[in-house]
């Protein structure tokens with residue numbers, strides 16, 4: 001069957017998800033939007049669509065990017081298609097009416113322009129009741145400092161997807177220490193090349209494997225922060 005003949009709405013769930021992985025791979029924005037809506041109409045939760053159709057599709061793209069089968073222009077199209085799907089899910093993930101939890105400033109660090117994971121974390125944090133100030137990509141330490149001064153967040157989140165940019169997280173944390181504000185903040189870090197050990201080494205409060213872990217960790221550390229301030 002050629003691509004033109006595939007009618008997404010006629011595919012059973014598993015084939016539709018498979019087709020969405022292919023469409024994400026091919027950077028087909030409209031098809032991803034359509035597939036996202038169909039799964040939602042069939043009763044899938046926004047989180048299931050996000051993880052099973054979109055994030056999994058991007059994982060496959062990542063493998064072929066690594067292996068030199070896909071190149072930057074193609075991956076940009078995939079990223080575009082992914083973002084189109086995320087735009088549909090965003091209001092659904094965000095408007096959960098969850099009680100207010102706290103405030104987070106989040107950004108991708110200097111030298112790094114990957115933002116899909118960071119956006120996802122922002123969305124999920126908003127959905128869990130956090131106010132999120134998104135600094136976007138390629139942030140030097142000054143951007144974090146300015147945002148901290150302006151917004152007085154509880155949490156600072158940093159994202160890095162490159163092994164060359166992840167060390168910059170330490171620059172930011174060391175600067176927070178120099179300014180004497182490190183201990184007022186919960187610092188969370190994340191991104192595909194990081195791990196728990198790296199999070200500890202740079203002095204973060206926690207490394208978050210994915211967006212769901214970021215939400216759980218943020219809630220847990222906020223609870224502890226409140227307990228500590230109540231005890232003093």
Ligand code: B1M
Nearest residue numbers: 062066113114115116117157159162163190191192210211
């Ligand atoms: Co780039 N890229 N890329 N890329 N890219 C990777 C990261 C890479 C692993 C691909 C590969 O080789 N397999 C590789 C890095 C290798 C390395 O460093 N060892 C790579 C490379 C090399 C590059 C370029 C250098 C390529 C080039 O120019 N030759 C270049 C660098 C540009 C730059 O930043 N200066 C580049 C460019 C690009 C595009 C622009 C084409 C595009 C980005 C588009 C965009 O983001 N708007 C892109 C993409 C899409 C990828 C891959 C394929 C997918 C990343 C992604 O969006 N994943 C990626 C391959 C991979 O990661 N496997 C790759 C989906 C997303 C949901 O997952 O971002 O991991 P992730 O986020 C997760 C968790 O990590 C965590 O939660 C998220 C959701 O669950 N998390 C956090 C992330 N941030 C968090 C922050 C937190 C908490 C949790 O704060 C509290």
